[in-house]
Amino acid sequence: MYVSVKGGEQAIDAAHTWQAALRRGDAAVPEVSITQLREQLGLAVDRVMAEGACADPELAAQALKQARGDTTEAAFLLRAYRNTLPRLGASLPMDTGAMRVERRISATYKDLPGGQVLGPTFDYTHRLLEFAAPIAAPPVEATEPAAAMPRVSDVLAREGLMARDAPSDAEPADITRDGLRFPADRSLRLQAMARGDEGFLLAMGYSTQRGYGNAHPFVGEIRIGAVSVEIVPPELGFAIDIGEITVSECQMVNQFAGNAEAPPQFTRGYGLVVGRNERKAMAVALVDRAQRAPELGEDVKAPAQDAEFVLYHCDNVESTGFVEHLKLPHYVDFQSELEKLRSLRARWEAERAS
């Protein structure tokens, strides 16, 4: 007798075993350690931290290893884990102006207070595969603690050329608790993008440069470095420093023609991402500016300007789940489609015959 698909239990167990074997690869080759991944594949670890929304390189490295190097799968593992952690408190707003900077560049000013700090970057490497070249560990001289490094946006604002973002003491939205709500305020948009998929946001940002969103951006400033995180424990009532995290921040400067209320001036697109990831910070800054169109009285025409479109589709944990769920069985729905199609065809054939 024909037996319908059974034996799911054994199939799952066998699949997991096979997957584990592939993950380990050739047993004759030494296994990589989590510490090796954290130290030597740091940018992959940082991407997992950002998209996994959890600033913990050790856990991100563990996720990356468990996911066989699939960063989306690793981000998913990390998100699922972070959810189970108790929320002990909320930090104060971080002061990126006081960042311990390892890289800080501006495309708008040749020199500026605090100077340009090129820092570690692939920017001016020649993209040649370095066959046989061992990865050297050159000594790096400790950089001087940077002098004051005012943000470029503040420099422009002092001149009245940069629209100031209205300061607010309102509690920012919290995407980890409340999810997306529309209209999404800027704090929610920036949070969603901070953990959004790098590739998607890169494409969206890129589209604004190609006419889909009317952007005229300049990199006012990119800075990467360590920032203190402070909390105010209720029992103490004053702020204490609980450590540092590394973040990448981008401030894009955009022209704005002005309108009846506001003079022509620059406006800002902002991106902040956990870890070292200036590509994504730049992309977020482009999309952020595009999404400010309604507030600045610009027409909303392009995909990047449509907050619902961008935010609902930037999360790779959500999108990969739903795209991949198509491989789950749909027998029941498909069966009803089959019956419906037969019924429609019968009707069509009967009508044609008559």
Place this chain on the structure above:
Amino acid sequence: MTTGYNFAYLDEATKRMIRRALLKAIAVPGHQVPFGAREMPLPYGWGTGGIQVTASVIGSDDRLKVIDQGADDTTNAISIRRFFARVAGVETTESTTEATIIQTRHRIPETPLREDQVLVYQVPMPEPLFKLEPRVRESTKLHALAEYGLMQVKLYEDIAKQGEVATSYNHPVIVDGRYLMSPSPIPAFDNPKMDMNPAIQLFGAGREKRIYAVPPYTRVESLDFEDHPFRPIRAPHACALCRSTESYLDELITDDRGGRRFICSDTDYCAQRQRT
């Protein structure tokens, strides 16, 4: 239990938030309550909404049944059942009658449910209007105004073009005469079972972060027209295993010469009938 996780995986604060959303969902039948869905250790689109609802409802004395496509033995159903056995240590069952909570994807069991049973639906797209109005802000307004003309027009256009309503599953319903609701992608065949059902019906959409509910003994009407009444359909055959002519059937291709067999999609119902 030493799983390293809280009972039923979710932390207590998350459960409280989901529980509050569930209570309001019962109070406003068919209305989608936004909630702060968490990432779960299973992927979005694979039942995270249903899992979060189940995790918030379940207690140590519950007996859980999980079905996918009506069947207890599909891989995703097994995976979810294992998850709860692992993180909640609850008893699981394949029997519709014995279960106190049934989590389902795409079916309502054939065996009638009773009072105090909880049916948890996994929902991919909670918004019944999304194909007509993808902007959530707009569809939210339409629900607030009970303005469902768009859907009526769409169904009517189907009829004009094809002679009948073209939706065969996920056919929209009106709950208690007020809210248009997605029944999740259950076959239209199952829609009538939602009406005046004695059980508590809860719907969780994890990726879209919405929870909604149909309380027991609540009117659930499938959208239709007087001249084109709603017509649930099933394959016009008897089950090859239990001979049922009432149940919803899966079609199996048995060879490459057009051979096919039809068997019940509800494995528990079919097994019960084969035993008696």
Place this chain on the structure above:
Amino acid sequence: MIAPGFADPGMDSQACFRALLTAMSYPGRIVALPSPTGMPSGLPPAMAALVLALCDEQTPLWQDAGDDAAAWIAFHTGAPAASLEAARFVMVTAALPSLGALCAGTDEEPQDGATLLLQVAALSEGAGWVLQGPGIKDAARLRVDGAPDGFVAARAALAPIFPRGIDIVLCAGDRIAALPRTTRIAESG
């Protein structure tokens, strides 16, 4: 000294929620809740249990059970005290405020309507009010001793604003019955 609430917070909260889910799903049905210990005398057991199970720093709360109750609730749940208009949970042990003053949500967000926990003297099934609506097969009977004067009429006055509205949990000792906003009450059969 502030004494413990639930003996087993996770499991007792679940049991309490599940009982309330049953009560809300089958309006008029009376269910018993697990009782916490150590609450101040002004705080009835069922109300204390519901607050422990459902409230936290995300649920602004208004209550009239006094300072001891306020301290106990703050310690166990962190629920911030709020005005009647802003509260998501309203606990009434004495005079019933105007129901119209409570948050009823909006047509787009009716789930923001408040949950009112209302102390009454006693509850029994099978006699008294006749309830109809979702969750009730034909009709349910619920007898409520000690309901505030004019309660049924005040509640009925909110029916036209549905889906906005408030949901009510009647509490007597450790027992509750629920009246979601969809339930219609006739004072006698």
